[in-house]
Every structure is written in structure tokens, then in C-alpha cells.
Amino acid sequence: MTAEDQDGNAIEIPVVVERPLTLFLNGQEIVTMMTIGDYPNYLAVGYLLNQNMLRADDVITAIEVDEDLELVVVRTERETNYEEKLKKKIKTSGCAQGTVFGDMMEKFETIRLPEAEFRTSWFYDLNRKINAAPSLYLKAGAIHGCVLCEENRPLVYFEDVGRHNAVDKIAGYIFLKGLETADKIFFTTGRLTSEMVIKTVQMGIPILISRSGFTAWGVDLAREAGLTLLGRAKGKRFVVLSGAERIVRDVDSAAVEDEDPKHQRGSRRGEG
Incomplete structure (x- = not known):
């Protein structure tokens, strides 16, 4: 996209493109989300799971995506009707229109x-690998990333304009792939809010890591659920505010190199 720099010079900069995606569950319209448009199947299923509109034992018979109409339809064997549930939704502190x-x-x-x-040792490996991976964040900013990990290995990495969308993609991926989560780690660039904690707990993931900070309610909920919460x-460096009993300090931090400043994801003002 064409812009001007501080001296009035014309420059070309990369800009993230967002677009609407309307989600239907069977015959009912559920929500319209603003998203970068990739992996609509994971996003749709993850959103429905995290809003408790899909159950763990639900059988999905079809996921239909129409790019021209900007919609996705998830069909299930079980008949669903969430008109009353939709009336009592509440906004959370997530970017854009995250709801619980x-x-x-x-x-x-x-x-x-x-x-x-x-x-x-897993943390230092993950930090290095995730920060060095190609991403829209490093290219254009204005976006959040979420990574599903196992020990020191990043398994899958999703990005979106809102952290709630990125985590919903993770949830949908886990469900559709039939993955076990007891040994998984969830790494995000976004703040550790109540919404992030609730969704991580609902996925059954015991470790949640963020490059950003915490909210007080997010910490309280993590402690209530027994979730290990690492922020900043x-x-x-990192700070543990919940579940410190799971931490095994098998590396002296003094022996670890600091990261390259160009890889400091999640540290830009306003992108937590």
C-alpha cells in the first residue's frame, strides 16, 4: 500500500487485509467476524467450540465455505438452536468483537x-524457533499469532487481526485433527486476558505462554483452574503468575543469549 514517511517521501508498505466472514451453524446465523480470511474451517469450528455451541462429542457432517458470499456453514448431526444463547452474550477485553x-x-x-x-530449555527453544519463523507479524505488524507446541517443538502457527480469532483457529485445528492436548503448550503474542485463559482451559491445555502481560482476572481464573501461566x-525472561509447580528449571538463564531485537514479537505499542 502507498503511504508517506515522516519526510513526505512516497513509500510502499505491507498492510494486513481483513474481511468479514459470516458463520452459520446448520441453518442459524451466529456471528460475522473480521478476519484475514485463511483457514475458515478451523476458525468456524474453534469459535463454536469456544462458545460451547459445539460439544466434544458432536459429529460435523460438513463445513461449507463460500468465498464470494464471505460465509462459512458448519453442519452437524445434532439439531442445534442457539437463539437464546445468542441473546445473553457479553463482550470481553479481546480485540475487535471477541465474546464470551x-x-x-x-x-x-x-x-x-x-x-x-x-x-x-523448551521455553528457550520455542522462543527462538517461533521468533525466527516467517510471519505476517514480522512483515506488517497489526496482527496476533498463536502457536500450538509440544515440548520444544512448534506444531502449528496461526495468525489473525484479533487474538480471539487466532486462538479459535487453534481450537478448531485440535478438534478436526483429533489431537490430545494434555501434553501441549499454547504460545501467543496477545495479552493473557480472561478470554485467553478460558479458551485455553476449555481446550485442556495446561501451559499458556505470552510475550505480553496479564490482566488480574486472567490471573485469577488461571489460578482457579490450575493453569500454568507465563507472561512477558x-x-x-518470563514471569510465572500461576502453576509454578509445573516449571522445571533445567537451564541457567545466564547462559542463554538475548533475542535479536528484530524478532521482538508482541512488544510493539498497541499490539498486545
Whole structure:
């Protein structure tokens, strides 16, 4: 896109493109999301799971994407009708139009996360690998990234204009691939808000890491659920505010190199 720099010179800069995507569950319109447009199947299924509109035992019979009409339809064997649920949705602190429905907390309170460990050597490996991976964030900014990991290995990386969309893609990927989550780690560039914590717990992932900071309610919910929460995770440093018993410090941080400044994802003002 053409722009002008501080001296009035014409320049070309990369800009993230966002577009609407309207989600239907069977015959009912659920929501219109602003998204970068990739992986609509994962985004749609993850959104429905995180809003408790899909159950873990639901059978999806079809996912239909129409790029021209900018819509995606998820069809299930079970008959669904969420008119009343849609009336009681509440906004959260997520970017754009992230929402959490009133009965999500009822499910949240029943979830018990698995025992797990998280080695600091894994953290340093993941930090280096994720920060060096090609991404829209490094190219254009104005975007959030979420990574599903196992030990020191990034498994899949999704980006979107809102962190709620990126985490929904992770949830949809897990469901459609039939993955176990007890040994997984969730790494995000976004703030550790109540919404991020709730969705991570609902996915059954015991470790959540962010390059950004925390909200007080996010920390309270993580402690209630027994979620290990690492924030401000940049270079060799991180802060643990919940679930510290899972941390195995098998590397001396003094021996770890600081990261290259050009790879400091999530540190730009206004992009947490």
C-alpha cells in the first residue's frame, strides 16, 4: 500500500487485509467476524467450540465455505438452536468483537487440567524457533499469532487481526485433527486476558505462554483452574503468575543469549 514517511517521501508498505466472514451453524446465523480470511474451517469450528455451541462429542457432517458470499456453514448431526444463547452474550477485553457467553463459566468451573511439566530449555527453544519463523507479524505488524507446541517443538502457527480469532483457529485445528492436548503448550503474542485463559482451559491445555502481560482476572481464573501461566516471555525472561509447580528449571538463564531485537514479537505499542 502507498503511504508517506515522516519526510513526505512516497513509500510502499505491507498492510494486513481483513474481511468479514459470516458463520452459520446448520441453518442459524451466529456471528460475522473480521478476519484475514485463511483457514475458515478451523476458525468456524474453534469459535463454536469456544462458545460451547459445539460439544466434544458432536459429529460435523460438513463445513461449507463460500468465498464470494464471505460465509462459512458448519453442519452437524445434532439439531442445534442457539437463539437464546445468542441473546445473553457479553463482550470481553479481546480485540475487535471477541465474546464470551454467560454459561461459559459454568463449564470452566468443572474442568480439571492434566498434570504436566514445562522445562525452561523448551521455553528457550520455542522462543527462538517461533521468533525466527516467517510471519505476517514480522512483515506488517497489526496482527496476533498463536502457536500450538509440544515440548520444544512448534506444531502449528496461526495468525489473525484479533487474538480471539487466532486462538479459535487453534481450537478448531485440535478438534478436526483429533489431537490430545494434555501434553501441549499454547504460545501467543496477545495479552493473557480472561478470554485467553478460558479458551485455553476449555481446550485442556495446561501451559499458556505470552510475550505480553496479564490482566488480574486472567490471573485469577488461571489460578482457579490450575493453569500454568507465563507472561512477558521475551528473550531469556518470563514471569510465572500461576502453576509454578509445573516449571522445571533445567537451564541457567545466564547462559542463554538475548533475542535479536528484530524478532521482538508482541512488544510493539498497541499490539498486545
